[in-house]
Amino acid sequence: MSVLNNTDEQIKPVPVMELYLFGENTLEKHHITSTSQISQYITQPYKLWLNVCGLDNAPILQDIAKIFSIHPLTLEDIQNTNQRPKLEEFDEFVFITAKMIFTKSGLEEIITEHISLLFGHHFIISFQEKPDDIFDAIRVRLENPSGKMRKLGTDYFTYTLLDMVVDQYYKLIELIGERNEVLEDGIIGDNKNIKLADIYLHRKALQDIRKSTWPLREILSAWKKSDHPFIKKKTSVFINDIYEHTVEILESLELQRETITSLVEIYMTHLSIKQNEVMKTLTIIATIFIPLTFIAGIYGMNFKVMPELEWKYSYPLIWIIFITTTIAMLYYFKKKRWF
Amino acid sequence: MSVLNNTDEQIKPVPVMELYLFGENTLEKHHITSTSQISQYITQPYKLWLNVCGLDNAPILQDIAKIFSIHPLTLEDIQNTNQRPKLEEFDEFVFITAKMIFTKSGLEEIITEHISLLFGHHFIISFQEKPDDIFDAIRVRLENPSGKMRKLGTDYFTYTLLDMVVDQYYKLIELIGERNEVLEDGIIGDNKNIKLADIYLHRKALQDIRKSTWPLREILSAWKKSDHPFIKKKTSVFINDIYEHTVEILESLELQRETITSLVEIYMTHLSIKQNEVMKTLTIIATIFIPLTFIAGIYGMNFKVMPELEWKYSYPLIWIIFITTTIAMLYYFKKKRWF
Amino acid sequence: MSVLNNTDEQIKPVPVMELYLFGENTLEKHHITSTSQISQYITQPYKLWLNVCGLDNAPILQDIAKIFSIHPLTLEDIQNTNQRPKLEEFDEFVFITAKMIFTKSGLEEIITEHISLLFGHHFIISFQEKPDDIFDAIRVRLENPSGKMRKLGTDYFTYTLLDMVVDQYYKLIELIGERNEVLEDGIIGDNKNIKLADIYLHRKALQDIRKSTWPLREILSAWKKSDHPFIKKKTSVFINDIYEHTVEILESLELQRETITSLVEIYMTHLSIKQNEVMKTLTIIATIFIPLTFIAGIYGMNFKVMPELEWKYSYPLIWIIFITTTIAMLYYFKKKRWF
Amino acid sequence: MSVLNNTDEQIKPVPVMELYLFGENTLEKHHITSTSQISQYITQPYKLWLNVCGLDNAPILQDIAKIFSIHPLTLEDIQNTNQRPKLEEFDEFVFITAKMIFTKSGLEEIITEHISLLFGHHFIISFQEKPDDIFDAIRVRLENPSGKMRKLGTDYFTYTLLDMVVDQYYKLIELIGERNEVLEDGIIGDNKNIKLADIYLHRKALQDIRKSTWPLREILSAWKKSDHPFIKKKTSVFINDIYEHTVEILESLELQRETITSLVEIYMTHLSIKQNEVMKTLTIIATIFIPLTFIAGIYGMNFKVMPELEWKYSYPLIWIIFITTTIAMLYYFKKKRWF
Amino acid sequence: MSVLNNTDEQIKPVPVMELYLFGENTLEKHHITSTSQISQYITQPYKLWLNVCGLDNAPILQDIAKIFSIHPLTLEDIQNTNQRPKLEEFDEFVFITAKMIFTKSGLEEIITEHISLLFGHHFIISFQEKPDDIFDAIRVRLENPSGKMRKLGTDYFTYTLLDMVVDQYYKLIELIGERNEVLEDGIIGDNKNIKLADIYLHRKALQDIRKSTWPLREILSAWKKSDHPFIKKKTSVFINDIYEHTVEILESLELQRETITSLVEIYMTHLSIKQNEVMKTLTIIATIFIPLTFIAGIYGMNFKVMPELEWKYSYPLIWIIFITTTIAMLYYFKKKRWF
Numbered sequence A, B, C, D, E: 001m002s003v004l005n006n007t008d009e010q011i012k013p014v015p016v017m018e019l020y021l022f023g024e025n026t027l028e029k030h031h032i033t034s035t036s037q038i039s040q041y042i043t044q045p046y047k048l049w050l051n052v053c054g055l056d057n058a059p060i061l062q063d064i065a066k067i068f069s070i071h072p073l074t075l076e077d078i079q080n081t082n083q084r085p086k087l088e089e090f091d092e093f094v095f096i097t098a099k100m101i102f103t104k105s106g107l108e109e110i111i112t113e114h115i116s117l118l119f120g121h122h123f124i125i126s127f128q129e130k131p132d133d134i135f136d137a138i139r140v141r142l143e144n145p146s147g148k149m150r151k152l153g154t155d156y157f158t159y160t161l162l163d164m165v166v167d168q169y170y171k172l173i174e175l176i177g178e179r180n181e182v183l184e185d186g187i188i189g190d191n192k193n194i195k196l197a198d199i200y201l202h203r204k205a206l207q208d209i210r211k212s213t214w215p216l217r218e219i220l221s222a223w224k225k226s227d228h229p230f231i232k233k234k235t236s237v238f239i240n241d242i243y244e245h246t247v248e249i250l251e252s253l254e255l256q257r258e259t260i261t262s263l264v265e266i267y268m269t270h271l272s273i274k275q276n277e278v279m280k281t282l283t284i285i286a287t288i289f290i291p292l293t294f295i296a297g298i299y300g301m302n303f304k305v306m307p308e309l310e311w312k313y314s315y316p317l318i319w320i321i322f323i324t325t326t327i328a329m330l331y332y333f334k335k336k337r338w339f
C-alpha cells in the first residue's frame, strides 16, 4: 500500500518539536519532547504553530496525526520525501507539501528538504525532513506584536512560510546565473578551463529546482481559486505575489537552460574549428615535407650504378626541385583557402 | 475483424485458475480446472476473486466470458497482449486492462505482462498473461479478517491490485536510477568502461515504462471522475493516491530521460576534447620532426658534388638550424595556445 | 478552383466496377461496364455495394456523382489522391476518405492508395485509386448469410472496410519493427553492415503511416461523436475498437521513431569512439617513431667532419637514446590514459 | 503610431487601378487614373471590383480609404507589407490581408507580395504590392456570363481570389518537393554535388510559406465561423475546401521539414563514416611503415663501429624483421576489425 | 517578504519627476523636486501625467504610492526591475509593468529598462528605471491641442506609451535581422570571419526580447478582454493594433531563432566536409610516399652484404617499383572516390 514501508524496526530519533502559542498580545514558545504535551496547548484560546523536524520516528508522527485528525494517506505524503508537491483541502485543515531547496555555503552544498504545511482554523503545523531550516526570519517577525503574522489568519502565516521557501529558489537561481556567466566567459572568451562536469551539474541543479517549482506553481494556482473557509480573500493578493514569483522562476530556468544548451553547442563548434585548424597545419607540413623526404631518400640509396650521383649539377638541380615542389604545394593550399 | 486471429488450431494449455470466496467472516480458496465449476460459486452470498493465468486457450476464456457476460471485443482486449491500457465501464462490471512490469532479479530480466481486471458487484476477475505474478502480498492480506480488503467493496480490491502494479514501476525506476548513477560516474569521472549498448537499453526501459504509465494515468483519472455505481466515494482517496504515483513516475521518467540525453551530450563533447588533444600531440610532433628529418635526409644524399659536406663547420651549423627551427615551431604553437 | 485540373484530354480507361446487391436472404454480384446500368439496381429493395477501381475517367465518375447526388467538391476530394483523410456528413450519405497502405511482398513494395467510402441508407460506395485491394476477406464474409455484414446497417459495412485498412497498418508496423531489430543488432552488436539509406527509408515509411493515421484517428473520433441518422448506436462499440487501434498505431510509430533516433545517436557516438581509438594508435606510433627516425637520419648524414661517427661507443649510446626516448613516451601516454 | 512612417516625401507613382463593373448581364472594365473617377461607378446598380496595384502613393490610398470608409489603422495594415495575414469584420465590409507567394520561372525567383482584400455588399477591392499578379484566370472567368463569379455574392468572388493564392502555395511546395528528391538522391546515392547553401535555402522557403499559411488557416477558420451578413451559407462549402488545403499545405511543410532534417543527419553520419575510413587507411599505412622506416634508418647511419653492418646475414635477417613486423601489425588491425 | 530588500541604507538620489497638466485647451509642464508638490496639481480639473525616472529612492516612491493609494506589493512590483510584465486592475487605476528595450547606437549598447504605467480616471503615472527614454515623440504630440492624446482618455494616453515601447522592439528585430544576414553571408558564402561569440550574443538578444514580449502580449490580450471602467471601447481598436504587433514580433523572433539554428547546423556540416577534405589530402600523400620512403630507406642501409646494390639495373628497377606502386595507390583512391 505504501512506497515507503520500512521493514526494519530500529529505534528512530524523536523529532525536534517547537510549539509557538500566539495571539495579538501573547507569544509563548515551548519545546515539546512528548506528543502528550501538545493536547494541553490546543485547547487554549491562542493560535498555535507546531514545527516538527525529523520524519523518521513513525509512532510519534502517528500520534500527531491522531491529535490533528490527519488521514493515514496524508501522513504517508508527509513522510514520503519523494512526494510531489501538492495542495489538498480537508474539512479540518488545508494540506500543502513542497520542497525547501537552499544552501548555506554556495552551490557546492545544496540542501533539498521535504516539508509539509497544514493550517487549520487555529493551528499551523510544519513538518521538516532535516533539522536546519530557513524560518529564522519568521521567528523574529513573530515577536513583533503589531506584525501581520500575529494579526492575520493561519493562511497568511502559511503564506509567509511558503514565501521564505520561494525566496530561497531565487537565491539559487542567482547563484546558478553567476556560474553560468563564468561558464560563458570560459567558452566565449576561450578560457581553457571548462569542466564538462560543471555543465552537467548545472543542468541537474536547474532540473531539480524546476521539478519542485512546477507543482508549487500549481499549488498556488489552486490556492488562488480555492474557496476553502480557512483561505481568506485578504491573503489572495499575497498568494498572487508568490504565484508570480514561481512563474518568473520557471521562465528564468527555461532561459538558463537554453543558455547552457546554446553554450554547449558553441563549444562543440569551437572544438570543430580548432580541430580543423590543427589538421590543416599537420596536413600542410606533412604533404610538403613527406614527398621531399622521399626524394632525398632516393639519392641516399647506395646502388652502385646511379648516374645522377655522378653529374656535376645534380645537387643544385635537386634544390630547384625541392623549392618548386614546395611553392606549387603552397600555391595549391592557398587556392584551396587553407590559410 | 481482429488483429489477433490465430489461424492455427493447436491444443492450448488450460489456464491456471484460482478462485477465492470471501466475506467478512469467510475465506475459501478453490483451484478451478474446468469453467463449469465457476457457476456454482457465483450464486453463493460471498465476494469472489477469480485469478486466471494464461491467455492462450481461447475456448476456456470464451466460456468465462459467457459466464460473466463479457462482450467479444472486450475478450479480444483481454487476449491481445499489445492492447493499450484502458478503463471501460459496462453495466455489469468495470473493465481495466494494464501492464505489469516487474523483475525478479534486476534489470537484466524484466517481465512485461498484459493483465486485465474486471470488477462487478460481487466479483473481481484478473486475467494474466504469464504464470508468475506480484500478488502474493494480496493473498496474505486477504487472510486478515479485519483488513479493508475483506470489508470494503470490489473497487477497493481492484485498487489494491493496481497499487501492487504501480509499486513495481517504482522499483524499476529506482533500479534504473542506480544504473544511471553508475553511468554518470563513468562519464563524469572519466571511467573508460562506458558501454553504449547500456545507454540504449536504459532508454528503452524508460520508454517501456512510460508507454504503460501514460495510459494508466488516464485510467486512474477516468476512475476519479467516474460515477459508476460500483465505484464508491470511499475509495476515491486511495485512487487519488496511486494517480499521484503515476504522475510522479512520469516526471521521474522525464527527468531520467533528460539526464541520459545530457550525459550522452557530455560524453560526445568529452570525446571531441580528447580527439583534439590527441591530434594536437600528433601535429606538434609531426610538424617539428618531419621537416627536420627532411633536412637530415638532404645531407644523407650521396651526390658526388655537394660542397657543404666538405665544409668544416657544416655539422655544428646544421645543429643550429635544427634547434632554431624547433624553437620557432614551439613558439608558434605556444602563441596559438595549443599547449 | 481545383488543384487537379488535368488540361490534357486523353481518353481515360473506364474504371472496374463491381456491384453487390445483398439482403439477409440475397446476394448478387454484377460487373458494371456503363454507369447507366447502376440506376436499375438502386430501386431494388436490397442494400447495394458499388466498388469502383480507377479514378482517371472523369466523365464516368461524374455520372456516378450525379446518380448519388455527390457535390462537385466531394467528387474532387474522391479524385484528388493527395486529399487528406476526412469524414463529412451530408443529408444523403456520410463521406469518408482515407489511405490504404499495404504490401504484397514486404517493405520493398509498399502500395499507397487513395480510397473514398460513402454510405447512405441503402448503399455503400467505395472508390479506389488502383486495381488491387485488401477487401477479399470482405467478399468472402459477405457470402455468409448469417454474418453481421448482411444483417447490420451500411455503417457496420463501412466499419468492416475501415477495419481492413487499419489491420494493414498494423502489419506494416510489424514489418518495420522487425527491420528495426535488424538495425538495432547491427548498431549495438557492431555489425559493420549498416546502410544509412535504410535508416532514412525506415523513417520515411514511419512518416507516411503517421501522416495517414493522424487524420484517420480524427475521423473515427468524429464518427464516435456523430449523431447522423445512418450512424447507429450499435456500431459504436466497433468504431471505438478501431479508434483504439489508431491510438495504438500512433504510439507505436512514436516509439519506433524515438528508437531510430536513439540508434542513430548511439551510432554517431560509436563512430566517434572508434575514430578516437584510430587516432590514438596513429599518434602513439607516429610520435614515438618520427623523432627516432630523425635521430637516425642525423647520423646518416655524410658530412666529412662529424666527430660522433668516429667514437667507439656511439652506436650503443644511440641505442640507449632510442630506448629511453621510447620508454619516456610510453610513460607519458600511459599517464594520459591513452591506453 | 506606425511602424511605417516614411519621413521622406518624394512623389510616389500613382498605383495602377482596374475597375470592373459586373452583373448577371453586364461586364465593363475601366482603367482609373484618378480616385475622383471611382465615385461615379459606386452608385451604379452593379457589383464593382477595384484592383489597385502599388502601395507607395499614400495620398491616393487615403482617397480610396475615404471613399469606402476604411479606418486609418486598416489602411496602415494594407500598406504595411510586413503585416501578418488576418481577417477583420467591419459593418461596411470584411477585411482580409494575406501573402501571395508565386514564381514565374522556378524556385530561383520567388515573388512574395502583400495583398489585401475587402468585400462589401456590392464591391470587392484588392490591393496589391507589386504589378504582376496571378488573377488572370479570374479575369477570364469573369467574362463567362453564366459563371458563379457573376451570379454569386462578393464573398464568393473573394473566395475565388484566395483560392488562386492557395493554389500557388501548392505549386511551390511541389517545386520544393522535386528539389528535395534531388537532394535525397544526392545524399542517399552518395552523389558528391551537395551544396549546403541549397539545403539552407530550401528550409528558408519552407519557413516563408509556413509563415504565410499558418495565419491564412486561422483566417479561413474565422470565416467558417463568421456570421457576418456578407458571408453567406452557400459559400461555406468552398471556404471549407480551401481551409482543408491550408491544413494539407501545413502538413506537407512539416513532412518536408522533417525530411530535410533527417537528410542532414544522414549526411553528417555519412561524413563521419567516411572520415573513419580515411583515418583508418592512414593509420594502417603509417603505423606499419613508420617503424620500418626507422629500422632502415638505423642501418643507414654512418657510425664507424656498427658490428651488424659487417655480418654476413644481416640483410636477409632485416628482411625477416620487416616482414614479421608487418604481419604482426596486420594481424593486430584485423583483430581490431579495422578492415 | 520581498526579493528586493536592500539592507544598506545609503542616501539615494531623488528621482527626476516631470508633471504635465493637460486638457483640450491647456498644457502645463512642471518639474517636481518634492512629492509634496504633487497634491496641489491633483485637485485641478485637468488630466495629469507624472513621469518618474529613477527607482532607487524608496521613501519618495512610498510618498507617491501614498498619494495615489498604491498597494505596497504593487510598489514592490514597480521597484523590482526583475518583475515580469503584467497588467493588474484596481479600483483606482489600472497597473501595467513592462520592459523598454531600445538602443541609441546599434546592437552594441542595448538598454533594457523596467517601466510601470498606472492610469486612473484623471492621471497617468509612468515609473522608469533609468533617465533616458523613448517618449520624446509623446511630448511633442502632446503639444498639439487637436491631437487624440489631449482629447481621448487616459487609456489612450497609456496606449501611446506602450506603442512607443513596442515600436522599439521592431527596430531591434530589424537590427538583428541585418546582423543575421551578415552571418548568413559569412556561412553560406564561406567567408572565414565567423565569430562564434556573435552567434551566441544574437541568440541572447532574441531571448531577451522574447522574454519581454510574451507577457506583453498577455497584457494586451487581458486589456482587450477587460471591462474596467477606465478602459474604453474606443481604444480597443488601437490596443488590438499593438496586440497584433506583439504577435508579429514573436513570430519574427521564432523565425530568426530557427534561422540561426539552421545556420549553425550548416556551419557544423561545412566544417565536417572541410575536415574530410583535409584528411583525404593528408592520407593520399602520406599513404603514397611513406611506403616509397621506406623502400628508398632500405637501399640506404650500409650493410656490407646487399647483393641488389651491386646489380646493374637495380636503380631503374627501383624506379619502376616506385612508379607502379604510386599508380596502384592512385587507382585505389580513385576507385574509392576520394577525389
Ligand SMILES: [Mg+2]
Pocket (backbone or CB within 6 Å): A001, A002, A003, B163, B164, B166, B167, B245
Ligand atoms: Mg503503492
Ligand SMILES: [Mg+2]
Pocket (backbone or CB within 6 Å): A001, A002, A003, A076, B241, B242
Ligand atoms: Mg501510496
Ligand SMILES: [Mg+2]
Pocket (backbone or CB within 6 Å): A053, A113, A128, A129, A130, A131, A132, A133
Ligand atoms: Mg529543516
Ligand SMILES: [Mg+2]
Pocket (backbone or CB within 6 Å): A163, A164, A166, A167, A245, E001, E002, E003
Ligand atoms: Mg518572497
Ligand SMILES: [Mg+2]
Pocket (backbone or CB within 6 Å): A211, A214, B251, B254
Ligand atoms: Mg516537468
Ligand SMILES: [Mg+2]
Pocket (backbone or CB within 6 Å): A214, A215, B251
Ligand atoms: Mg508537471
Ligand SMILES: [Mg+2]
Pocket (backbone or CB within 6 Å): A241, A244, E073, E076, E077
Ligand atoms: Mg510582486
Ligand SMILES: [Mg+2]
Pocket (backbone or CB within 6 Å): A254
Ligand atoms: Mg517558452
Ligand SMILES: [Mg+2]
Pocket (backbone or CB within 6 Å): B001, B002, B003, B076, C241, C242
Ligand atoms: Mg479489433
Ligand SMILES: [Mg+2]
Pocket (backbone or CB within 6 Å): B001, B002, B003, C163, C164, C166, C167, C245
Ligand atoms: Mg482490426
Ligand SMILES: [Mg+2]
Pocket (backbone or CB within 6 Å): B053, B113, B128, B129, B130, B131, B132, B133
Ligand atoms: Mg502473471
Ligand SMILES: [Mg+2]
Pocket (backbone or CB within 6 Å): B214, B215, C251
Ligand atoms: Mg499517450
Ligand SMILES: [Mg+2]
Pocket (backbone or CB within 6 Å): A073, A076, A077, B241, B244
Ligand atoms: Mg500519497
Ligand SMILES: [Mg+2]
Pocket (backbone or CB within 6 Å): C001, C002, C003, D163, D164, D166, D167, D242, D245
Ligand atoms: Mg484551389
Ligand SMILES: [Mg+2]
Pocket (backbone or CB within 6 Å): C001, C002, C003, C076, D241, D242
Ligand atoms: Mg479545391
Ligand SMILES: [Mg+2]
Pocket (backbone or CB within 6 Å): C053, C113, C128, C129, C130, C131, C132, C133
Ligand atoms: Mg485498389
